[in-house]
Amino acid sequence: MHELSIVSSVVDTVQESLEKYPGARVVEVRLKVGALASVVVDSLEFCWGIATEGTALAGSRLVVLTVPVVMHCAHCDADVELDGVQSFRCPRCDEPCGDLRQGRELDIESFEIEEADEAETAAKREIGVKA
Amino acid sequence: MTTRIVELRRGILKKNDELAAGLRERYTAGGVLVLNLVSSPGTGKTAFLERTLRELRERGSKVAALVGDLETDNDARRLAASGAPVRQINTHGICHLDAEMISKHLDGWELADLDYLFIENVGNLVCPSSYDLGEKIRVALLSVTEGEDKPLKYPTLFNSADAAVITKMDIAEPCGFDRELALKNINEIRPGIRIFETSAKTGTGMEGWLGYLEEERVSRTR
Numbered sequence: 001m002h003e004l005s006i007v008s009s010v011v012d013t014v015q016e017s018l019e020k021y022p023g024a025r026v027v028e029v030r031l032k033v034g035a036l037a038s039v040v041v042d043s044l045e046f047c048w049g050i051a052t053e054g055t056a057l058a059g060s061r062l063v064v065l066t067v068p069v070v071m072h073c074a075h076c077d078a079d080v081e082l083d084g085v086q087s088f089r090c091p092r093c094d095e096p097c098g099d100l101r102q103g104r105e106l107d108i109e110s111f112e113i114e115e116a117d118e119a120e121t122a123a124k125r126e127i128g129v130k131a
Numbered sequence: 132m133t134t135r136i137v138e139l140r141r142g143i144l145k146k147n148d149e150l151a152a153g154l155r156e157r158y159t160a161g162g163v164l165v166l167n168l169v170s171s172p173g174t175g176k177t178a179f180l181e182r183t184l185r186e187l188r189e190r191g192s193k194v195a196a197l198v199g200d201l202e203t204d205n206d207a208r209r210l211a212a213s214g215a216p217v218r219q220i221n222t223h224g225i226c227h228l229d230a231e232m233i234s235k236h237l238d239g240w241e242l243a244d245l246d247y248l249f250i251e252n253v254g255n256l257v258c259p260s261s262y263d264l265g266e267k268i269r270v271a272l273l274s275v276t277e278g279e280d281k282p283l284k285y286p287t288l289f290n291s292a293d294a295a296v297i298t299k300m301d302i303a304e305p306c307g308f309d310r311e312l313a314l315k316n317i318n319e320i321r322p323g324i325r326i327f328e329t330s331a332k333t334g335t336g337m338e339g340w341l342g343y344l345e346e347e348r349v350s351r352t353r
Contacts (some may be wrong), residue, residue: 002225002258006261009144013141017139021137024135036286036287037261038257038288039261085290088290088319096319096322096323100290107142108139108143110137113134113135114132115132115133115134
């Protein structure tokens with residue numbers, strides 16, 4: 001339900017970072033989303049086109065890397081990956097674990113841009129075209 | 132044309148997280164225990180909070196509440212009947228409260244004059260779990276009418292909660308509420324969490340809940 005506002009803040013953040021790369025066009029944006037982040041990946045993708053329309057991100061791809069839940073099991077003294085989010089027990093020893101180490105991520109990892117080459121930009125500048 | 136990959140590694144909700152961190156510092160400095168109450172619509176957050184505010188006031192505690200809803204100030208009016216200062220936050224369609232809304236609505240309140248501040252979130256078990264409000268304690272509420280598997284259906288919220296409250300215990304029996312199963316499911320998602328079985332109508336379980344609040348206030352705000 002709140003995916004549009006999540007996607008909108010991704011667009012804002014990328015646009016801010018784009019100020020360093022004038023004239024660049026965004027090709028791809030990569031997000032890292034934990035299994036406990038309470039966002040629906042399909043909805044993020046659905047909102048992407050709407051949120052990027054009319055921005056430097058228009059037409060770009062959204063790539064979502066999902067991250068599983070990792071808990072620290074005190075009994076095994078090890079970080080263990082859970083298969084899902086229906087039971088917070090260590091898959092090795094079946095003891096309950098409450099110490100979350102990974103799985104709530106909701107991050108922008110990176111984005112890929114296409115930039116006009118130096119020479120190209122210089123040429124455009126000369127003939128008065130805005131890069 | 133050249134392509135380039137720009138590494139950002141930045142939290143999408145960074146702005147909210149930073150604001151929430153600022154709020155958390157203010158709460159700690161003011162010595163006020165802040166709780167964020169989250170549940171589905173109809174669980175009985177408002178009735179539970181009405182009783183909590185009233186009983187805390189009777190014990191001489193200074194309490195206040197912020198209450199979030201899409202529209203109307205009905206809940207704020209109900210809660211204000213307890214005599215506590217209450218403010219309504221209308222989100223106008225937004226499905227959760229965020230740190231900025233809290234910050235705006237705290238204007239003019241002296242946190243140092245309060246013992247407890249309750250934030251009643253918008254009725255929703257999904258979106259509020261992403262937004263830190265700077266609270267010390269996140270409370271997930273579940274009523275006996277909702278089905279014992281609610282924690283399994285909404286693990287992201289129950290897993291991020293510090294305490295769980297079961298409401299409407301007075302009608303548990305006619306509803307065929309399977310208490311053991313509900314407790315087991317909550318523990319499966321959040322092992323070891325404190326669980327309070329309550330009824331705002333009869334007062335069942337309120338003593339334990341209020342005792343917990345007092346303990347937490349003394350230990351966590353120091």
